[in-house]
Structures are given as C-alpha cells and as structure tokens.
Amino acid sequence: MRRLAEPQDLAAVHAIYMHADVIPYLGYDPMPMEEFAAMFAGLLASGSFYVYPVDGVIAGFYKVSRFAGRAAHVAQLGTLAVAPSFQGKGIAQSMLAEAMSAMKNEGVRRLELIVESDNLRGLAFYQGLGFETEGRLRQFYKRSDDADYIDDFIMAKFLY
DSSP, rough: OOOEOOOOHHHHHHHHHHHHHTTGGGGOOOOHHHHHHHHHHHHHHHHHEEEEEEHHHHEEEEEEOOOOOTTEEEEEEEEEEGGGGGGTTHHHHHHHHHHHHHHHHTOOEEEEEETTOOOOOHHHHHHHTOOEEEEEEEEEEEOTSSSSEEEEEEEEOOOO
C-alpha cells in the first residue's frame, strides 16, 4: 500500500534510484548519497512523492504532480521505479492501479507521463495499462555516458 515518502526512506530510495537497471530511465545521472539527499528533500517537499512498501521493504516509488486552474483534472506521473529484486512480480502494476484509483477518486481525469524512447520495457508496460502515445519530444534526453540524445514519448490515459 502506497504512502507518502518520509525522511527515513532516503537510503532505500537512493539504492533503487541508483541501481544500474533503474537509473538510465530516471531524470538524473548517478550521484552519491550526499547529492541525492538534496534532490530527495525536494521530492519530500512536493508532498506528492510516494513509496510502495512490500513486507516492510520499499519495492518502488513514484511522484504525481497535479496541474492547476483549467487543467486541474490533469496529473503527471513521474519518477517511477521498482526495485530490481521486485521486478516481474506485478509490483508496478499494483502500485499504478492503486495510484490511478486514488487519482480518479481525487478528480483526476487525465494522467500523463514521459518515457524514454529506448525504454522498451516501460513503453510496453504503459501501453498494456492503456496509455497511448500522444507525441514525441525529439532529442529531449541525454545521459552523461551516452554520445547522443534520445527522444522521449508523451503518453496519456483517461481515468474516466
């Protein structure tokens, strides 16, 4: 069951975020705990960064950002990851089903996200949940160890 992240989650979130199988698809390059702590503080301050514990262990996390005004029915999903030791066990699907149910109950009609064009597993996962590709952000993403920029896809799903 999801819960808002807390300061004591720093080490667990850092370990997942910095894992070699996870970090290529999140927004920052590898960094030591000291640097990550500042970024984590920003996630906590957002009031919308959730962790998903399984048997007392943080199995994944994500952030939801709501838009304001005329777009108050729209939320953006980001910073989503599942610990490699929990991948392939339905955790991401359970985590997102719970998140989408809560968002729907809070009046979110449209949920959108951005996913890297080379994240084939992520693209297939989101498509399987009913997200549709709505656009391409050309040369949007560059990892420090990659020679070239890659495209990102904008995907969205209507919750009701």
